Amino acid sequence: MNNPEEVEFQFSTQKFEEEWVGKALKNFQEDGWFSGVLYRVKGGKEAQVYCCKASPGMGVDLIAAKIYRLRRNRAMKNYAQYQQGRHITSDKRYLRALKKKTRTGKAVEDRAWLKHEFRTMQMLYHAGADVPQPFELSGNTILMEFIGNARVAAPLLREVRLDPTEAKPLFDRCIENIEIFLSCDSIHGDLSAFNILYWNGAITVIDFPQAVDPFDNPSAFSLLVRDVERVCQYFSRYGIQSRPVDIAADLWRRYLQREL
Ligand SMILES: Nc1ncnc2c1ncn2[C@@H]1O[C@H](COP(=O)(O)OP(=O)(O)O)[C@@H](O)[C@H]1O
Ligand SMILES: [Mg+2]
Numbered sequence: 001m002n003n004p005e006e007v008e009f010q011f012s013t014q015k016f017e018e019e020w021v022g023k024a025l026k027n028f029q030e031d032g033w034f035s036g037v038l039y040r041v042k043g044g045k046e047a048q049v050y051c052c053k054a055s056p057g058m059g060v061d062l063i064a065a066k067i068y069r070l071r072r073n074r075a076m077k078n079y080a081q082y083q084q085g086r087h088i089t090s091d092k093r094y095l096r097a098l099k100k101k102t103r104t105g106k107a108v109e110d111r112a113w114l115k116h117e118f119r120t121m122q123m124l125y126h127a128g129a130d131v132p133q134p135f136e137l138s139g140n141t142i143l144m145e146f147i148g149n150a151r152v153a154a155p156l157l158r159e160v161r162l163d164p165t166e167a168k169p170l171f172d173r174c175i176e177n178i179e180i181f182l183s184c185d186s187i188h189g190d191l192s193a194f195n196i197l198y199w200n201g202a203i204t205v206i207d208f209p210q211a212v213d214p215f216d217n218p219s220a221f222s223l224l225v226r227d228v229e230r231v232c233q234y235f236s237r238y239g240i241q242s243r244p245v246d247i248a249a250d251l252w253r254r255y256l257q258r259e260l
Contacts, residue, residue, distance in 0.1 A: 008036035010053075021050065024067045024141045033136065033143060034063050041153040044207070051146055051153060062146035064132065068114060070140065110140070117209040118142050120186055129180040130173065130204050147197045147204050157203065157234065158193035167238035170203055174231045175247060177205055178224070182251055183260040185213050187220055191227035193234040214255070224248050 034052040041049040121134040132145040147154040214220035229244040
């Protein structure tokens with residue numbers, strides 16, 4: 001009989017993984033979010049995602065737990081570019097720790113990315129963008145809507161072969177999402193077919209820790225152009241011709257003129 005306080009794994013794990021995941025998910029499990037971890041989704045650059053079985057009455061069957069590996073900024077390319085203008089904390093103690101790069105300082109910095117990702121997802125979800133519904137943030141973990149089923153997670157857009165008829169509507173929807181992000185003063189900043197899931201004929205954009213606010217970030221326009229370019233590049237294999245710089249410039253002009 002398992003200890004009810006222990007996180008239950010329904011797949012084979014290594015001891016260190018059980019400890020790491022157990023520690024990250026214990027509070028959520030105690031709060032009744034889910035009853036066990038069904039499987040590990042293929043990991044990304046910065047985080048490991050797990051598919052969890054939601055407790056009865058949660059309104060969903062499955063929950064994704066995105067658990068960050070520590071020190072995410074070490075692996076992040078162009079860290080300074082994203083960090084420009086980012087508000088981390090106004091607490092003087094923490095500001096001192098951040099400046100001196102002490103352990104507390106690094107922990108505050110790590111947490112700032114998670115908080116930023118969670119809040120960005122909340123804002124975009126409520127604005128009607130195709131992002132997983134964010135549920136809860138605690139420690140180094142974000143709980144959100146799981147895209148996929150109890151056996152498999154949704155594949156990345158780059159892993160699927162689209163039907164020729166669905167490519168154009170999905171391309172349009174990707175651009176619409178970029179427009180919704182911008183209307184919320186947000187640019188994804190790492191958008192590509194690696195951060196877009198495909199499930200039941202629809203797309204879901206994920207992975208927001210590096211999202212930037214154009215008001216704070218002088219590189220905003222070039223990040224927007226790059227996001228649009230990567231989407232256009234992916235869809236060009238389906239014969240969709242587009243002019244990414246023109247699309248980005250048009251979005252940017254409408255954004256600056258407050259037409260979005
Ligand atoms: N809500 C979700 N539902 C299903 N799979 C997800 C979800 N969020 C992330 N994933 C999977 O986990 C991987 C890593 O998540 P991601 O947010 O992209 O973090 P990273 O910064 O590690 O790339 C993704 O490539 C995707 O396969
Ligand atoms: Mg990713």
